[in-house]
Amino acid sequence: MENYKRNFNEGNWNNTIDVSDFIKRNYTPYEGDASFLSGTTPRTDRVKKRVEELIIEETKKGGVLDIDTERVSSLLTYEPGYVIKEDDLIVGLQTDEPLKRAVNPFAGYRNAVQACKAYGYEIGENIKDEFRYRTTHNTGVFRVYTETMRKARHAGILTGLPDAYARGRIIGDYRRIALYGMDYLIRERKADKERIGERDMTDDTIRLLEDISRQLEFMNDLVIMAKQYGCDITRPAENAREAIQWLYFGYLGAVKEQNGAANSIGRISAFLDIYIERDIKEGTLDEKGAQELIDDLVIKMRLVRHLRTPEYNDLFAGDPVWVTCSLAGMCEDGRTMVTKTCYRFLQTLYNLGPSAEPNITVLWAQGLPQTFKDFCAKVSIDTDSIQYENDDVMRKDFGDDYSIACCVSAMKTGKQMQFFGARCNLAKVLLMALNGGKDEIYGEQIAPEGKVFDEKTLDYEEVLEAFKTYAAWMAKLYVNTMNVIHHMHDKYAYERLMMSFHDVEPERLMAFGISGLSVLADSLSAIKYARVTPKKDENGLITDFDIEGDFPKYGNDDDRADSIAKWITEFFYSELCKTKTYRNARHTLSILTITSNVVYGKKTGATPDGRKKGEAFAPGANPMHGRDKEGALASLNSVAKINYGCCMDGISNTFSITPEALGTDEDNRVENLTTVLDGYFAQDAHHLNVNVLNRQKLIDAMNDPTLYPTLTIRVSGYAVNFNKLTKDKQLEVISRTFHEKM
Template identity: 25%
Template sequence: MKLFEYLNNEICAETKGVYAPYYYRYLGYKQDIAAEPSTFRANGIYALFTETKPVIMKNEIIVGNKKPLFADVDKITLEYAEKIVQRFGERTFISNKDHYAPNYDHILTVGLPSLIDEIDNSLEIHGNDTRKCETLLAMKHTLCGFSQMIKNHVLAAQECKKDPAYNKERLDGIIKNCEAITEGKPQTFAQALQLVWFCHSAFLMEGRYAMALGRLDQYLYPFYQADIEKGITTDEQVVELLENVFIKLQDDIVNICIGGQNKNRECEINPLSYCILKAVGNCNVPGPNLSLRLTENTPDDFLDECLKTIGTGLGYPALMNDAVNIAALKKYGYAEEDIYNYSMVGCIENFITGMQPPWSDGRFDTPRYFDYIFNNGISETNGSIGLDTGDVENIGSMQEFMTVFEKQLIFGAAEYYATFNKDNSFINQAYYPEPFLSCFCYDCIGRGLDINNGGSKYPSVHGAAVMGIGTTADSLAAIEKVVFTDKRATLSDIKNALNCNFEGYEELHKELLAAPKYGNNDDFVDKYAVWFIDYLGALFENYKTRDGGGIYIAAAANTSNIYAGRSIGATPDGRKRGEPLSDAASPSYGKDVKGPTSTINSLSKPDYTKVACGSVVNQKYSPTMFNDQNRPKLQALIRTYFKKGGQEIQINATSREVLEKAMEEPEKYKNLVVRVSGFSAFYVTLDKSVQLDILNRTQKG
């Protein structure tokens, strides 16, 4: 077993006590319960960092974890502490507080003590501005607490030396690293990684979620390079250090960005990128959400290594088209050097690293507007009302249908924005500061302002995830084909069929299903996918966040397409009531039947430079696509997609589990295609012994 595997056992072992993050923060709050907001918040964070007792695990070489948040506290104290903390304001997901990529570059370059000095300097400059001084002092207080937390780890490690179960040499290393980073700049790769990991752990202790590590292979590279040149570390040791960190990322979404390019279009893949890829692959846990900023100049060899990792069943890294993302971000007026330093947060969201307030996405359920159009503005399935655009029978042409549909979307976007804006503004930014986070955002220290109150270089943004591009495009194409081209039914017939969930309308249902579907390189339907991105992108461009930032669109869903589908009636593409919507930017499930190149030809048509938040295309291939003969073909497929303007592709190898499930429930896997030696077949049509042949060739995912 490797070191991280032993560590994993320790991580998974039960921790004594109850999970009590609120309790520690409360200890700080109650010191001065009526303090001014920044001071108050800083007191809570200071207590959280200093009152918790570090836990050093036997197999850690990079220390810091969430175990100290467990406390032996009685129920009444715990509940009361939680009540107070929550009453004093917890900004929530909907108020755009999550998802952040800290400016790790800076703290690594100057070191923790100098970062504190920067605050002192700023205090001198802003000395006559009481609010700014309070804000800066709050930041400083949290950094001092943070420094103390690291020092407490030194003490804890010294304590562990008395325990023969610990490796003394390893503890000495930990002590040395921790001391070094509290005293000055990190001197080695291990120290730099340790400092970053302490920061990340501190954010987790604060209760933050979806904190990204940003461009790990870029900001750690100088340390890696120096160590290698001095001959004090090897790639194996670097991988081991990284594993020691990545294995801890199991119950969170932590985006790690590798690759990319600088302003001069030079590819930034370096030897550390390879180490990171290797460590993520070795750990094989879902937490490290690895993203590759893929450029034309990314070496084929590196992409090949990525495909090998993907083919193990891990599915990562997700592949991002750097050129498209950069073009999309350029529309928002960011400085060029900041754009080229972007990274991903959460799943795929494009973030101006360490320079904008945290933000997150909301869901815009586009296919819901068919419910309203067909039912005078009332959705029974959804229990909601939209716009009454009149009786659907009165619509006489496809063009007219589009006009009416657009009216629905304009109303919907306004409603979305109003709801978002209310939530986002509900908690007054000035009263809910984030002093610790502000220390990791340019230019909060210089300006003496909190990250949520004008400190960041750029304003906050938001992502409206426009759902159901496949469902919507397919529905519009079905209406055009069946009603206006072939004249096989009227809109009134479709209305009745939809409201009966197609029961009693089996023939019409078949015709709707037979209409062209997105993902088969057929312009008849693909033009609606192009329209979808153009129209919704432009629609949301009309709106701004509270501090003047853009409302991006995203074509991403995670699993939200399933939940959204549950509350949306039957749609004209033939999808039944409650069934999932099409996923993310992908075609409707199983409707792209002409093979991967056709799918990609369709997917290349929308203009993703209008999707600044990011998009997701999930594609599954048989494990044989990842063998030595086929990986170059897969690579060519991806390269072509990106040359044609695709934005993102996340590839999965069909797992053994999926094949097993398909044997149990064939009706759910009618479209599962398996390929062996270039020969493909629908899996569920094969007889059992043949299915077993394939299953036995497929590794566990």
């Protein structure tokens, strides 16, 4: 064992599982520039070329290269797979062939069948047999769903709920495998089980003990899986290559077991940098070799695929996995957590080309070295592939060893997990309030019957009271719906492996979400500052509005409208907190829509802000397209006013600017972009996606995808290959506000 620890500083991590302590005692902050970085090696070029060929083939086949329909995905289902066996530095694929997709029906059997069908495959007889007698998460949820929950879901007030697919968003602390080896981790978990077994056997204790036994089962499977690739992960990693490999095995096992919406890899750069630095000092690795290892890990991350239905793709477009990889940030002791390996991860965007995955997330802090800020800005301008989140704000609550899951969800690595909860369409709740609890599209009574507003100018106070009543009702229904979903997910599709790389009793967060924030804020502002009169259809349902006069709009740094947006989030969060959660999870809230803002818009009638029926919402916390009239910074300032304290699952904002508007030349653009990021985050804003490109380029790419085959853009919390979007999503992205110069 001692050889693994050679030259490492000792500390609490030697007594107990404490990866953060290990990192702080051993990492080397880097304040220099990017000039040390290396390009690709001939080996990397060969693997890269093979991957490019495979992806072209995948695209040609309509997005799915192949499906193994005979077996159910798990850790030991498939024989080892390779991209190029003799060239792979970091080994391991989800199935026996690169990009071949696995069938994973645990969260929803019907979805698995339909996904196969959508790509011309039929699910194998043995799987059919097996799942005839097996309860899936989806079946469990629908056994319990009430009529009201079903109605709210059908109307699209609650949408994107993980009740037919796996919830995802849970990040195992895969670094533990490299640092401690599986033998130690298994031993510790067994000891946990003994200790907890001493408690009274309440429902909670019994459930936890069953969880642990399921974890142990998969921990053993992981050891065997690694052995099949010729690696002994029972012991700690001995060098950088092993550290990366051991960590990746943990991640790989997790994506074999689970097909959750987001499978993020966590915060691994400073950790891996320690091993790389040690090898370099010992003369067993050089910079070329170090970059090659990171390049190969990133290639593996880019190959992760799940089998999805077309309906799922409607919500989360572009086949995302959210292999979110969090970089940089500050250590609580004041040192930067930027290491050379942060640079190496960014460098993959040059070595391997721009890409949506991994979802590279820079934890921005005012105190980051300027050299690093400049390099990030340059990479953003060149590739549009990274997002920024405010470490100064998150560090206060999550410390300095948190990771981002999916787009904007922070959690302490290995110490917190989350129950993902999609989102509630609050714009629709307003319409429901005006219609006395009826859905404005179907006319169905969903909420308790209330007053239907007359075709007279709406009174703000009266509307606000009605909205509050229905939003409170909605919040309760939402929490209860989530409780059902996560109870069943734990029961039928529990994340055995991911949870085994958490503390045995992690803190749980229940992540609720809002969609339609800007539409609702502008609608309330219109009712308050202009004259809005509802119009009813032949059934007496309010389906349209007359708007006379102008009103302040969210996105112009105008407190009259922005304070409404801020109030909405605070009010809804406080209402959510009133209902008890499953497993005593802490309530959190996000303003994030990913690409589902298009679908939410489709399901929502005309709104009092002048938005037409079916028109797309703005993504996340963004102001509505074309309504921010005072330019980019005014728009940023508006979003910055939303209080992170009540939206701790993230406030997503996407910023698109043309290169010409950002600055006169490359140096000037880099300088201005870092200034904008510093200025935005200094106001405690949370998140920013940055795109520096021309609208015309997107139009050209839409008309002829071969012009820009790897065109990657940032949309609401993740990056996506523009060509993988459907036409209506491409049009929506094009219609978004681009900050241009006049």
